[in-house]
Amino acid sequence: MDPLTRDASSILETALRNTGEEWTLLVGTESGIRLIAASDWSLESLRVHHGAERAYRIHRRLGRTEVEASNGRMRCILQSEAPAQTARKLLAARR
Numbered sequence: 001m002d003p004l005t006r007d008a009s010s011i012l013e014t015a016l017r018n019t020g021e022e023w024t025l026l027v028g029t030e031s032g033i034r035l036i037a038a039s040d041w042s043l044e045s046l047r048v049h050h051g052a053e054r055a056y057r058i059h060r061r062l063g064r065t066e067v068e069a070s071n072g073r074m075r076c077i078l079q080s081e082a083p084a085q086t087a088r089k090l091l092a093a094r095r
Helices: 003-016 041-051 083-094
Strands: 023-027 033-035 055-062 064-070 075-079
Touching: 003 055, 003 064, 003 075, 023 041, 041 055, 041 064
Parallel strands: none
Antiparallel strands: 023 033, 023 055, 055 064, 064 075
C-alpha cells in the first residue's frame, strides 16, 4: 500500500473513533503538520498554497465519515458506511 493510502486509512480509523467537525491535515516536506478547520478551499488548493507534501481532509456527512487525500500526483477517497446502512445489511443477511 502506498504511503498516501496507508495514512488516509489510519486517519479514517482515528476519525471514526472521534466526533467533530471537518478538518484538513497538511503534511509538510520536513514533517511539519498543520491543521485547518472547516475550510471552503479545495484540498489541492490548500496543499499547494501552504506548500504541503500531502493533504488529508476529514468530512462527515449523512452518518458517514470520509477521508480525501492528495499528494499532487495521486488522490484517493476512503469512506465508512453509515451505521444505519450497516445495520440493514446485517439484518438482511440474517434472513
